[in-house]
Amino acid sequence: MTTQTTAPKTAGTPAGDASGLIGIPPHIGRALATGGGVLTVVSTFLAWTWTAEFPGDLTVYGYPGGLQVLVLIAGALTAVLGLASYGIKGLRWLVPAGADGALKFAALAAFVTTWYTIIAISTQLGGIVNLEPGGYIAAATTLIALLGSLALPFERPEPDPFDPDDTGWERFKHTTSQNWQTVKAAFAAGTPRPLRALPSYVEILIIVAVLAVALVVFTYGIGTEYDELFVGFLITAGFGFAALNRSGLIGQVTQLTARHQNITVCGAFIAAACFPFTQSDDQYATLGVYILIFATVALGLNIVVGLAGLLDLGYVAFLGVGAYAAALVSGSPSSPFDVHFPFWAAVLVGAVASLVFGVLIGAPTLRLRGDYLAIVTLGFGEIFRITANNLDGTSGPDLTNGSNGVSSIPDLKVLGFDLGIQHDIAGFTIGRFANYFFLMLIITAVVVLVFRRSGDSRIGRAWVAIREDETAALAMGINGFRVKLIAFAVGATLAGLAGTVQAHVTYTVTPEQYLFAGTTPPNSAFLLAAVVLGGMGTIAGPLIGAALLFLIPNKLQFLGDYQLLAFGLALVLLMRFRPEGLIPNRRRQLEFHEEAEAPAVLSKTGA
Amino acid sequence: MNELPQQLVNGLLLGSMYGLVAIGYTMVYGIVQLINFAHGEIFMTGAFGALTVYVYILPDGTSMLIALPLMLIGAMVVSVTVAVGAERFAYRPLRGAPRLAPLITAIGLSLALQQAVWAWYPEAKSARPFPQIDGGPFHIGNVTIQTGDIFLLIAAPVSMALLGYFVMRTRTGRGMQATAQDPDTAKLMGVNTDRIIVVAFALGAVFAAVGAVANGLKYGQIEFKMGFILGLKAFTAAVLGGIGNIYGAMIGGVVLGVAETLAAAYIADIPGLDKFGSQTWADVWAFILLILVLLFRPQGLLGERVADRA
Numbered sequence: 076m077t078t079q080t081t082a083p084k085t086a087g088t089p090a091g092d093a094s095g096l097i098g099i100p101p102h103i104g105r106a107l108a109t110g111g112g113v114l115t116v117v118s119t120f121l122a123w124t125w126t127a128e129f130p131g132d133l134t135v136y137g138y139p140g141g142l143q144v145l146v147l148i149a150g151a152l153t154a155v156l157g158l159a160s161y162g163i164k165g166l167r168w169l170v171p172a173g174a175d176g177a178l179k180f181a182a183l184a185a186f187v188t189t190w191y192t193i194i195a196i197s198t199q200l201g202g203i204v205n206l207e208p209g210g211y212i213a214a215a216t217t218l219i220a221l222l223g224s225l226a227l228p229f230e231r232p233e234p235d236p237f238d239p240d241d242t243g244w245e246r247f248k249h250t251t252s253q254n255w256q257t258v259k260a261a262f263a264a265g266t267p268r269p270l271r272a273l274p275s276y277v278e279i280l281i282i283v284a285v286l287a288v289a290l291v292v293f294t295y296g297i298g299t300e301y302d303e304l305f306v307g308f309l310i311t312a313g314f315g316f317a318a319l320n321r322s323g324l325i326g327q328v329t330q331l332t333a334r335h336q337n338i339t340v341c342g343a344f345i346a347a348a349c350f351p352f353t354q355s356d357d358q359y360a361t362l363g364v365y366i367l368i369f370a371t372v373a374l375g376l377n378i379v380v381g382l383a384g385l386l387d388l389g390y391v392a393f394l395g396v397g398a399y400a401a402a403l404v405s406g407s408p409s410s411p412f413d414v415h416f417p418f419w420a421a422v423l424v425g426a427v428a429s430l431v432f433g434v435l436i437g438a439p440t441l442r443l444r445g446d447y448l449a450i451v452t453l454g455f456g457e458i459f460r461i462t463a464n465n466l467d468g469t470s471g472p473d474l475t476n477g478s479n480g481v482s483s484i485p486d487l488k489v490l491g492f493d494l495g496i497q498h499d500i501a502g503f504t505i506g507r508f509a510n511y512f513f514l515m516l517i518i519t520a521v522v523v524l525v526f527r528r529s530g531d532s533r534i535g536r537a538w539v540a541i542r543e544d545e546t547a548a549l550a551m552g553i554n555g556f557r558v559k560l561i562a563f564a565v566g567a568t569l570a571g572l573a574g575t576v577q578a579h580v581t582y583t584v585t586p587e588q589y590l591f592a593g594t595t596p597p598n599s600a601f602l603l604a605a606v607v608l609g610g611m612g613t614i615a616g617p618l619i620g621a622a623l624l625f626l627i628p629n630k631l632q633f634l635g636d637y638q639l640l641a642f643g644l645a646l647v648l649l650m651r652f653r654p655e656g657l658i659p660n661r662r663r664q665l666e667f668h669e670e671a672e673a674p675a676v677l678s679k680t681g682a
Numbered sequence: 683m684n685e686l687p688q689q690l691v692n693g694l695l696l697g698s699m700y701g702l703v704a705i706g707y708t709m710v711y712g713i714v715q716l717i718n719f720a721h722g723e724i725f726m727t728g729a730f731g732a733l734t735v736y737v738y739i740l741p742d743g744t745s746m747l748i749a750l751p752l753m754l755i756g757a758m759v760v761s762v763t764v765a766v767g768a769e770r771f772a773y774r775p776l777r778g779a780p781r782l783a784p785l786i787t788a789i790g791l792s793l794a795l796q797q798a799v800w801a802w803y804p805e806a807k808s809a810r811p812f813p814q815i816d817g818g819p820f821h822i823g824n825v826t827i828q829t830g831d832i833f834l835l836i837a838a839p840v841s842m843a844l845l846g847y848f849v850m851r852t853r854t855g856r857g858m859q860a861t862a863q864d865p866d867t868a869k870l871m872g873v874n875t876d877r878i879i880v881v882a883f884a885l886g887a888v889f890a891a892v893g894a895v896a897n898g899l900k901y902g903q904i905e906f907k908m909g910f911i912l913g914l915k916a917f918t919a920a921v922l923g924g925i926g927n928i929y930g931a932m933i934g935g936v937v938l939g940v941a942e943t944l945a946a947a948y949i950a951d952i953p954g955l956d957k958f959g960s961q962t963w964a965d966v967w968a969f970i971l972l973i974l975v976l977l978f979r980p981q982g983l984l985g986e987r988v989a990d991r992a
Contacts, residue, residue: 380782384780384781384782386782386785386786388789436973438977439973439976439977440973440976442980443976443980446715446716446717446781446785447921447976447980449717449719449785450717450719450914450917450921451972451973451976453719453914454914454918454969454972455969457910457911457914457965457969458965458966458969461962461963461965461966462966464962465962465963465966470957470960470962470963471957471958471962471963472957591910592793592796600789600793603786603789607786611782636800636801637797637801639793639796639797640793640794640797640798640801642790642793643789643790643791643792643793643794643795643796643797644790644794645790646786646787646789646790646791646793647772647787647790647791647794649790650776650779650783650784650786650787650790651772651775651776651787654779654780654783
């Protein structure tokens with residue numbers, strides 16, 4: 076390690092010169108960025124290509140379509156942030172942490188989306204001759220906006236002097252890290268203004284508006300019909316989110332939601348419940364219910380991994396135990412038991428079965444170091460599959476019908492409401508998958524409730540203490556084994572709970588649904604990836620992580636064979652560069668980045 | 683029904699293969715307290731390295747007598763490259779990070795290696811045949827030994843002897859012991875611990891490569907997912923023998939192999955368990971053995987420490 080500790084920066088004095096990354100005078104750069112943003116918006120109303128062969132129909136003048144809509148949004152964001160950076164009165168609320176960093180990201184969003192579109196058109200249709208003038212204009216304006224925004228001044232980090240003894244390679248590493256620090260500083264945000272106190276009804280209205288926007292964004296993402304549009308959506312949403320984050324808006328919304336936690340959680344559930352009503356048929360509600368199952372299980376895993384710090388690599392097996400238990404008592408013709416339990420009893424059976432297995436696996440291993448748990452759960456996941464395969468009557472007792480699985484699981488009837496058929500409610504048609512979506516949403520609510528309440532409780536604090544330093548926690552009188560076993564058992568039970576619904580949604584449970592790593596989520600590797608990607612120890616993290624990890628392979632068919640490879644590499648890179656995930660838990664973030672300064676107050680679970 | 687001596691020999695052979703792979707787990711664990719989940723995949727890449735040498739480098743029809751040493755070298759080169767690369771680029775940056783981080787990295791690495799072979803190795807999407815040694819099975823008394831197992835029968839004891847010599851007698855070996863006992867003090871005594879860790883990964887990979895070639899010869903085919911279950915079993919063997927103890931790994935491997943073979947052969951004779959006896963249940967019994975060991979003797983047969991080093 077050749078890093079040296081730099082002298083602490085004195086507050087207020089800008090270190091180094093205040094120029095941009097590109098040598099254009101800042102005021103011209105700002106004008107270019109703003110103007111570029113405006114012109115980008117205009118360019119989306121032009122035709123970009125001459126033929127409707129490229130999906131989304133980008134041939135119409137005066138009416139943006141497909142990817143153009145995304146560019147329009149990004150361009151508008153750039154233009155508005157550019158205007159805000161001039162300090163225009165009505166727009167100051169947009170940029171509580173300064174507009175410059177945000178402007179760079181917004182310009183990047185517009186630029187990358189546009190150029191991706193242009194390149195996609197050129198490669199698919201064979202050459203840039205297929206572009207109409209509108210396409211060229213959009214490419215040029217987004218480039219101008221990006222260059223302009225990069226010329227904006229920023230505080231350069233203090234240069235770290237060379238160690239004269241360094242070898243050439245060390246020097247190269249040193250320079251690279253210096254340059255990287257500079258680029259990072261260029262995109263950094265300023266210190267946000269404190270949030271003005273607003274009447275609480277206004278704050279709640281803002282939360283409602285934000286949730287509505289989130290619902291629209293999610294619905295748009297789930298409804299994207301072709302690969303290019305989904306890639307464009309990911310680009311725009313990713314950079315757009317970064318831009319809003321840099322502008323300080325996200326930080327302020329987070330403060331608001333922290334102030335009204337219960338309202339936010341309820342609002343989020345209402346927003347999620349609105350999702351089936353935005354769909355005209357069951358096609359995307361299917362995706363919705365699968366995402367919800369995946370997300371709920373990921374959230375359950377997050378109790379085990381994120382809160383208690385226990386690496387459970389066979390989590391999907393507990394989902395499988397719940398699913399099999401529910402399937403066996405569902406009255407399915409391939410179940411050896413000729414019983415048909417009502418739903419509440421089936422849920423109970425599934426949850427209890429998972430609980431029993433959780434304790435059986437956890438009790439011997441949790442007395443030992445965490446690593447043993449990881450490998451034993453990995454083994455359990457595999458053994459569960461093998462056992463379910465073997466219990467077919469020939470290579471073992473007849474219980475699970477072997478590799479064919481328990482099939483033709485009848486649809487649920489809850490309180491006389493048949494979830495298997497369509498219902499018309501207030502003019503909206505609610506199909507089978509939408510019914511299950513609502514049922515699953517209730518299960519999700521249960522898991523969120525357990526997560527929040529246990530996370531804030533005595534036990535939850537003990538989990539966090541154990542996770543951060545087991546020896547210290549034991550010294551403080553925490554019964555480590557008991558507390559860990561509770562975490563493990565709670566996690567297993569919640570997975571079993573989700574499994575009972577999953578069995579009914581999919582009609583069939585087979586051993587191959589519960590692999591360690593397969594091509595369709597949920598499986599243990601995907602679940603872990605969702606938790607790690609989203610952010611360990613948070614509620615929103617695994618939900619977003621699961622949605623992304625479900626939609627990416629589902630929408631990007633070309634990824635196909637390489638998705639598991641990509642996920643494996645993503646896990647390695649995430650642990651290396653951003654172990655706290657997309658939505659960091661603050662305490663967790665500190666744990667992973669020891670050099671960061673500790674904030675004055677930590678929220679309870681940090682969620 | 684096979685005779686008992688035959689079953690014991692089968693178990694011994696299977697177990698020494700587990701042991702060869704288990705050495706990699708136990709050495710790395712002994713020195714950096716990391717379960718290298720990707721070790722099963724290092725084993726798998728070794729098998730494909732050997733196959734590459736035979737199919738794509740050597741001319742057709744090369745005698746196995748010449749080909750086998752070259753295949754072994756090929757397997758070792760690939761395994762060691764993968765293991766050292768993983769150490770350098772995935773694990774080393776995470777030294778000192780919370781314990782969960784390297785475990786998740788290991789899982790990611792294992793997944794990525796498996797999928798990389800599946801996606802890019804020619805025709806690796808299904809099992810590929812592995813070259814076999816000609817000649818019929820050998821009979822000693824009423825015990826039959828397949829030709830493919832001869833290699834294992836020779837290689838396992840030889841590798842163990844070499845490893846024992848290396849760890850006990852050479853400078854690097856003593857450095858390894860010192861680092862395992864106390865890395866900080868070892869550093870103060872002039873041991874280059876970074877190098878020792880690399881050596882531990884590399885040595886583990888060498889033995890995994892030997893095990894991989896033995897596996898290919900034994901079963902006649904190799905597959906991209908062969909490392910997963912075998913890695914699990916080898917880890918079980920390492921725990922069984924006392925993780926951190928290299929002799930324990932071998933003994934644990936043999937015990938596991940024999941137990942598994944006997945379970946598959948004789949459990950069906952126990953009244954009430956008649957349906958749990960076939961080969962399909964062998965993995966389940968191995969797993970139950972792991973749970974039982976963790977329950978009753980977590981320090982393993984040879985009793986290496988399992989306490990947390992603060």
